[in-house]
Amino acid sequence: MEAAAGPGPGPGPGASPEEPEAPERRRKAHGMLKLYYGLPEAEAAAPGATPDPRDPTDLNGAHFDPEVFLDKLRKECPLAQLMDSETDMVRQIRALDSDMQTLVYENYNKFICATDTIRKMKNDFRKMEDEMDRLAATMAVITDFSARISATLQDRHERITKLAGVHALLRKLQFLFELPSRLTKCVELGAYGQAVRYQGRARAVLQQYQHLPSFRAIQDDCQLITARLAQQLRHKFRDGGAGAPELAECVELLLALGEPAEELCDEFLAHARGRLEGELGSLEAELGPSSPAPDVLEFTDRGGSGFVSGLCQVVASYQELFSAQGPAGVEKLVAFARELGSRYFALVERRLAREQGSGDNSLLVRALDRFHRRLRAPGTMLPAAGLTEGATEIVERAARERLGQHLQGLCAAFSGCLTDVRQALAAPRLAGKEGPGLGELLASVSGAILGHIKASLAAVHLFTAKDVSFSNKAYFRGEFCSQGVREGLIVGFIRSMCQTARGFCDSPSEKGGATPPALLLLLSRLCLDYETSTISYILTLTDEQFLGQDHSPVTPVSALCGEARETARRLLTHYVKVQGLVVSQMLRKSVETRDWLTTLEPRNVRAVMKRVVEDTTAIDVQVGLLYEEGVRKAQSSDSSKRTFSVYSSSRQQGRYAPSYTPSAPMDTNLLSNIQKLFSERIDVFSPVEFNKVSVLTGIIKISLKTLLECVRLRTFGRYGLQQVQVDCHFLQLYLWRFVADEELVHLLLDEVVASAALRCLDPVPMEPSVVEVICERG
């Protein structure tokens, strides 16, 4: 086989006489072989001393040109060298020839062998071709056979396929034919779900083939059964016994049965309504007048677990079942929930309305909390129904009402306190001389009221407790705290307290008989205490407890304090008027009923004056229990002496009056006028200040002014005048200590005596020493 790759079968040995060409060819062949055997060129070229391969003169080069070589030799070389070259060349050629011969001999066998092989191969291939032909023929035969078989089987295969289809169909048909009985069985067994599945499977087919009578019959049967099934389902649905999940299942099945969804919605809701109405009915029955009302917590609990959870279930299953119904269905549900919810609310409100009487707030708050909490579930499920809002509204209303009740309660407690005080004031007087202890009464009243306020605050505070579900509503965080509790309850109470107290001043019976003066005094002190401390205390307490986030304007403390102060002032002024009236009535009666012309020479201070002093002292004690002393005008201790001199001067003037010329009365006038010029005008019923002295001053002013006016309306005899003198001196002795400005008492008493002197037919005054003696004796 190597031969095939070689230069091919060359000419025999010695066949190439061209010497110059021979090495080149050899070399060529050698190179190719070399190439073939992968020997490196360099080795092959080793014998040459790196000659330029292009050199046409290189014998071994590829571009050897014999002509050029010869020319060159001839031109360059001398003869000897030529000879040498010739011999060398001949020798080389001979060597090459021998080499060639050797090679040919060496490779001859190989050629023969290769030829043999090729020949053998030729034969083998021919055999193989024959076999291949035979194979092709056989294959053709097989194909033929196969085609024939296929053709033969084709028919059968089709039939088998058909048969298989028929079989399936037949099974379906069998199912269909069996369907009625199966359905019946299912229905009998109560396996409604299975039945509905069967029916659902068959329905389309039956629908399609309903024109065929047999199918029609089946369909009719099926429809009949389905109708029965549906009826049964509806029956079950209506029965009411089933729980909501079962109901939901029913509805699901019915829906699967292709019942109209809208109708089902309605029916579902109607049914649910029936049940929920039952719940409401039982709730309402509890409200009935005959049965004892259960407590409100129980009521809302029952409502919560019965009605609200029922509603929740209804809403949940409705939404689940009829979610495909779109907005119309939702609307229906919303209307349903709204209507029932409002009825429930109405019931709850009726129940809450009954709570007005009892005062247990914690129960109410808990009940409201439950109520509110319960309604959150349906509220979030169905926000459009406004259940949460409705619940919140009810809770708010209840809270408001509660506030109102607390306000009423506080007012009632206040008037209760007042009644107690009245009784306490009335009782000890009957018993004996025991003082009513105004201070303790005041403390107890103010303590009781404060206690009530605190209790109310605590009770109301429950509404805003953290764990109460509605306490984070806007109303309870804001308005409830500021407007409700602070303004409505606390400020409202303080206002109404002031108003009640003021009512005592304006009472139509101005004679003072209706209200005991001590009560006026006590109330006045109470209001004053409120002004100074209690109001701000209460309001601070309220603000601390009810940190409202709402910034609506609230009544400032100062306004309330002002109101309380005004009330206190009016009460105290009224007290002064009433007490002054009591004293002045005594004085007036004593002046009006006496015959001053024919009275005897005075031996004693009249009893009424002692009574006046006693009463004034009693009032002083009474006021002193509640009010501070107050400031007096600084006056020297010898004021009584000075007074005395004023007395004597007026008396002297009286005494010497008859001896004067007719101008004497002018002098009297002048004197009194001048006196008045230097003294302040006395405002008799002037407002009083909050201290004992001012109160007493007011009372004494009123009394003495009355005395003056009464004296001026009478005519006196000599002893009448003297009696007035004695009385006035007595009053002078005892009254000065009560008033802020002694001068006032002096002035008024002086004027009384002066007026009496003027109204006297025989103005002969008594000796001052005698007057003193009589007074001291009294």
Place this chain on the structure above:
Amino acid sequence: MEDDAPVIYGLEFQARALTPQAAETDAIRFLVGTQSLKYDNQIHIIDFDDENNIINKNVLLHQVGEIWHISASPADKGVLATCYNQTSDSKVVTCAAVWRMPKELESGSHESPDDSSSTTQTLELLCHLDNTAHGNMACVTWEPMGDGKKIISLADNHLLLWDLQESSSQAVLSSSTALEGKGQLKFTSGRWSPHHNCTQVATANDTTIRGWDTRNMSQIYCIENAHGQLVRDLDFNPNKQYYLASCGDDCKVKFWDTRNIGEPVKTLDEHSHWVWNVRYNHSHDQLILTGSSDSRVILSNMVSISSEPFGHLVDEDDLSDQEEHHQEEKSKEPLPDSVIATYEEHEDSVYAVEWSSADPWLFASLSYDGRLVINRVPRALKYHILL
């Protein structure tokens, strides 16, 4: 005309009794009766010259006793009635009599009779109102708008109606009635209503106000507890027949509708002591004058309960002398009820206030110390009412 300063006149004696000369409609004239136990009492005839702001006085002696009440006949300028104390050794009795003043003083003499003080003229007694059977006379009131023939006197608990006959020289008791009841009932004050054909009289005793029909002397109405304390005085609204003002020791002035006596129509609470006197202005009944023992006189404007709640609609003739008389539209808002002025010229209790019968804008007040003060309604208010 810029001055509204009060004019003050002093008497030597204490005085409580004051009355305008009711029959006089041209001159401003008041009569004042004094109270003195030691000297002869006097009646001062005070003429006020509005233009010159001068007071002229004439003094008449009233020797029978101190004068507690005085009233002038509405028909005869010269006739007046007084209630006076008559003191014997151990008794004081208040009597009443009708007097006639000397002819020349009737319409006031304008030359001041200072020099004639020595020859003080005396009143001529016309008749006594015999009270021996009835007790002390508290007040005498003439039939308003009458011919000066009928007077009513209040004596303790009796209401006496007298007929003056034979030119007032004889008083005949024509009818009487007595107040019956527990305790000592005493009339304190009485007024004769100018309405209803002068058939109604109102009286006050203690805290009660009563109305009487003079034709049969029967009680018409009775306001129990009209005031918290004693009722001191009454007056009828001259233009509204059922309206009555009262005042008393509770420092209040109350206005009543006698058809509905349950509640007062209005209450004023401005004085700080007993209110002794209340008077409606004769022409403009919104103007109320009150005098009190707190030494103050208060002029109030009670528009809302007056007969002219929406302002005055008729022009007054006596306005002709006002230099500025704008004929503006009467569309102004009425003033609210209010106190117009408080007059503090008195140093002692004011026991009497009276409007002048001649000038509706002028009034006098009298305090116990004998000070008579003549004041005018503030000009601004006057114009407001008139314009």
